[in-house]
Amino acid sequence: MSHDTLPRPTRTLQPDGGPAKASPGRRRHWTRRANPVAGLGAFVWLVIVLVPIYAMLSASLTGADKALTGNPLKPPTDPTLDNYNTVLGNGFGHLLSNTAIVAVAVVGIVLTLSVPLAYVAVRTRDRWSNAAFRLFLVGVAIPAQAVVVPLYLLIAKLDLYDTLLAVILPTAAFAMPVSVLVLVGTLRDVSEDLYEAMALDGASPLRVLFQLTIPLAKGGISTVVIYSALQAWNGFLFPLIFTQSDEPRVLTLGLFNYVSQFGVNIPALLASVVLSGIPIFAVYLVARRALVGGLMGVGGK
Amino acid sequence: MTVTVEKARTAEKPPTRHANRAGRPHAAWALPGVLFFTFFAVVPMALALYLSFTTWDGLGDPRPVGLDNWKKLLDDPRMTQSLGLTVVLTVASWAFQTVIALLLGVWAAGRQRNRAILSAIFFVPFLLSSTAISILFYALLDPNFGIIQRDTLGSQSGAFLAIVFVGGWQFIPFHTLIYQGGARQIPEVLYQAAAIDGAGRYRQFFSITLPQLRHTITTSTVLMVVGSLTYFETVLILTKGGPGTDTAILPYLMYEAGFKTYDFGYASAIASFLVLAATGLSIVLVRLTGFGAMRSTREGM
Numbered sequence: 001m002s003h004d005t006l007p008r009p010t011r012t013l014q015p016d017g018g019p020a021k022a023s024p025g026r027r028r029h030w031t032r033r034a035n036p037v038a039g040l041g042a043f044v045w046l047v048i049v050l051v052p053i054y055a056m057l058s059a060s061l062t063g064a065d066k067a068l069t070g071n072p073l074k075p076p077t078d079p080t081l082d083n084y085n086t087v088l089g090n091g092f093g094h095l096l097s098n099t100a101i102v103a104v105a106v107v108g109i110v111l112t113l114s115v116p117l118a119y120v121a122v123r124t125r126d127r128w129s130n131a132a133f134r135l136f137l138v139g140v141a142i143p144a145q146a147v148v149v150p151l152y153l154l155i156a157k158l159d160l161y162d163t164l165l166a167v168i169l170p171t172a173a174f175a176m177p178v179s180v181l182v183l184v185g186t187l188r189d190v191s192e193d194l195y196e197a198m199a200l201d202g203a204s205p206l207r208v209l210f211q212l213t214i215p216l217a218k219g220g221i222s223t224v225v226i227y228s229a230l231q232a233w234n235g236f237l238f239p240l241i242f243t244q245s246d247e248p249r250v251l252t253l254g255l256f257n258y259v260s261q262f263g264v265n266i267p268a269l270l271a272s273v274v275l276s277g278i279p280i281f282a283v284y285l286v287a288r289r290a291l292v293g294g295l296m297g298v299g300g301k
Numbered sequence: 302m303t304v305t306v307e308k309a310r311t312a313e314k315p316p317t318r319h320a321n322r323a324g325r326p327h328a329a330w331a332l333p334g335v336l337f338f339t340f341f342a343v344v345p346m347a348l349a350l351y352l353s354f355t356t357w358d359g360l361g362d363p364r365p366v367g368l369d370n371w372k373k374l375l376d377d378p379r380m381t382q383s384l385g386l387t388v389v390l391t392v393a394s395w396a397f398q399t400v401i402a403l404l405l406g407v408w409a410a411g412r413q414r415n416r417a418i419l420s421a422i423f424f425v426p427f428l429l430s431s432t433a434i435s436i437l438f439y440a441l442l443d444p445n446f447g448i449i450q451r452d453t454l455g456s457q458s459g460a461f462l463a464i465v466f467v468g469g470w471q472f473i474p475f476h477t478l479i480y481q482g483g484a485r486q487i488p489e490v491l492y493q494a495a496a497i498d499g500a501g502r503y504r505q506f507f508s509i510t511l512p513q514l515r516h517t518i519t520t521s522t523v524l525m526v527v528g529s530l531t532y533f534e535t536v537l538i539l540t541k542g543g544p545g546t547d548t549a550i551l552p553y554l555m556y557e558a559g560f561k562t563y564d565f566g567y568a569s570a571i572a573s574f575l576v577l578a579a580t581g582l583s584i585v586l587v588r589l590t591g592f593g594a595m596r597s598t599r600e601g602m
Contacts, residue, residue: 035408035411035502038404038408041404041405041408042405042408042416042419045401045405045423046419046422046423048470049422049423049425049426049470050422051448052437052438052441052470053425053426055441055448056437056440056441059440059446073448109337112333113333113334113337113338114334116326116330116331116333116334117330117331117334117335119326119330120326120327120328120330120331121331123325123326124325124326124327124328124330126328128328128331129328129331132328132331132334132335135335135338135339135343136338138580138584139338139342139343140523140527141527141579141580141582141584142342142343142346142576142579142580143527143552143575143576143579145533145552145555145556145572145575146346146349146552146555146572146573146575146576146579147342147345147346147349147572147576148556148559148572149349149352149555149559149565149568149569149572150344150345150346150348150349150352150569151341151345152359152559153348153352154341154344154345154348169341170341172337172341173337173338173340173341173342174341174342176334176337176338177338180334205325205326205327205330206326209326233430234430234431234432236430236431236432236533236534237533237534241560251430252430252432252433252534253432255430255432255433255436256432256436256538258436259436259439259538266440266443266446269436269440270436270437270440272436273429273433273436273437273440276429276430276433277428277429277433280428280429281425281428284424284425284428288421292424292478295427295475295478296478296479296481296482298479298524
């Protein structure tokens with residue numbers, strides 16, 4: 001991660017920005033000392049991270065007939081894209097567009113509902129808004145697994161079974177607790193003086209929300225966008241239980257179905273895994289700073 | 302005594318009154334979010350509790366059976382095994398992920414170029430969904446195809462370790478990121494003071510870095526404990542709870558009872574138990590961390 005990836009907290013004493021006495025030599029002493037033991041550990045982890053990825057890429061380029069005889073760690077002798085064609089010919093595009101729809105809808109719902117909620121929780125602080133905040137604080141611990149049976153019943157009664165909405169609505173609801181906590185954490189740091197300045201101007205709560213709170217909560221909001229989009233993108237349980245047919249099938253469930261569909265054709269299965277990772281990887285290449293910074297926000301500041 | 306209290310009150314009043322006019326929206330702003338979350342998470346939770354006292358195969362109407370499901374739950378040897386397994390899995394995953402993520406995170410907090418590049422690579426596994434990662438390792442651990450030409454998933458310890466490893470492979474990047482963020486917030490001046498006192502690298506790590514990271518450790522732990530329930534996909538795809546029932550953690554057991562044998566009453570009893578355990582745990586953790594207190598982490602600095 002490069003030097004400018006994250007804003008440094010202002011209270012950190014920065015030797016380079018400090019008085020002239022902090023010579024480059026002294027700075028090296030505190031922050032730039034090489035650490036061979038840690039370096040070795042990091043190298044070991046690098047191997048652990050890269051070997052499965054390498055084996056996946058290499059196997060996905062191997063012909064299905066050769067896969068069972070060769071060593072997956074050897075580079076393929078004559079690479080082929082056949083496996084990728086197999087996957088793309090099996091409705092991969094449809095899975096991808098369904099997943100994109102789910103992700104966009106979930107982000108939209110989560111933002112619309114969580115931003116006013118966090119705003120109220122931080123600013124209003126009366127009995128009701130505190131109760132609302134507590135609900136989400138405890139709600140963090142409700143595991144999605146624990147409610148699938150009754151949700152299945154609810155979804156069926158609402159006539160939503162086997163539709164994209166059956167995936168979108170519960171996914172959005174379960175992305176809300178963390179989103180609210182992240183936003184509350186961000187909004188707590190907005191200074192009281194700014195609100196008072198707006199108050200002197202006679203601004204309405206709505207104007208304060210759009211002109212002060214939302215612009216200052218950008219960091220938290222981008223965290224929420226990334227977090228809820230990933231929840232939607234990676235969600236597996238809700239699609240598994242609330243959908244059945246090809247029509248509303250999303251990527252994760254599609255991958256799961258490929259396991260039985262492709263059977264022993266492991267190269268094709270791995271090609272589908274590679275393809276499923278490409279969209280997020282592309283986002284990572286283009287907007288690594290935003291993605292990583294946003295996710296860092298999920299764990300607090 | 303009374304006088305000081307009175308004084309403090311009058312001193313506080315004017316800003317409060319100003320702020321009342323702006324930026325303090327009515328608590329009703331939180332209502333849409335609260336209702337949405339209640340409908341898709343809280344109501345299903347209550348329904349799960351109700352269904353746990355009934356017998357229902359998903360077709361007719363649920364029939365009340367009193368405490369039968371709960372009695373069955375207590376007598377079921379699979380349940381006892383599953384509960385123990387879930388706890389051991391959570392603890393093992395926590396230990397594995399915390400040790401590596403903490404060390405990598407502190408290491409990655411340094412601003413050297415090589416650390417930045419490696420951190421960017423370390424993050425890549427997190428870009429894949431749990432489903433994709435589970436399928437990847439399902440393929441790589443295949444005894445005929447995989448890297449290890451042995452039936453790893455066929456043995457009890459092999460299957461268990463595989464689940465711990467795969468979970469770590471996926472989530473360590475995320476927790477590393479949290480620790481990296483935490484480590485970067487430690488005031489440099491502490492290390493400078495320690496260096497002047499002659500403290501070496503390891504002494505600094507144990508006397509400054511670890512104590513300063515205690516909030517980060519709690520945050521990361523909460524996320525890991527709650528997140529360990531999402532191992533459902535990993536278990537479903539990698540081992541299907543096997544060999545036998547040796548890796549059938551609670552969510553998997555519930556899934557089987559509900560959606561394989563259609564015993565929704567019993568599944569709901571397991572689900573209710575899961576909710577009680579998770580909520581209890583979360584309340585304890587929230588109490589311990591004091592996150593509920595409406596305070597900014599920057600206050601008093």
